Amino acid sequence: MQAVLNAISDPTRRAALALLQGGEECCVCELMTRLNASQSRMSRHMKMLQDAGLVIGRRDAKWVRYRRNRDLAPEFAAVIDAVLAAERPLEEDMA
Structure with missing residues (x-):
């Protein structure tokens, strides 16, 4: 449970989970563009989500x-x- 709570404690990781919510599959390059994050930062976030068991990665060429x-x-x-x-609702209020 601690790994899950740590993984969802960061706003960027929560935003990545929200993008994957409906069953969509995204590569790091798509996530970094949509979330305005660097490649290394997004890769670290996705590794933490994967280590917590929240996401699954699938190799597709490179x-x-x-x-x-x-x-x-x-x-x-x-x-x-x-x-x-x-x-x-918080995101909608801020928009």
């Missing part, structure tokens, strides 16, 4: 494509969904 882990324990998935849902 890229690694990430997707949300569909086999995540339901209680962890519920926590992540609740955190992302609670954050959405």
Whole structure:
């Protein structure tokens, strides 16, 4: 549980999870463009999410494509969904 909480404690990692929420698969280059992050920073964030079991990486030629882990324990998935849902209204208020 600690690794999951650490992984979702960062706004960039939460934003990456939100982009992968609907089953979309993204490579680091797509995530860095959409989240305005450097390649090395985004790769470190995705490694932390992968180490926590929240995302799965799939090698595709020279890229690694990430997707949300569909086999995540339901209680962890519920926590992540609740955190992302609670954050959405805050983002809309700031826009």
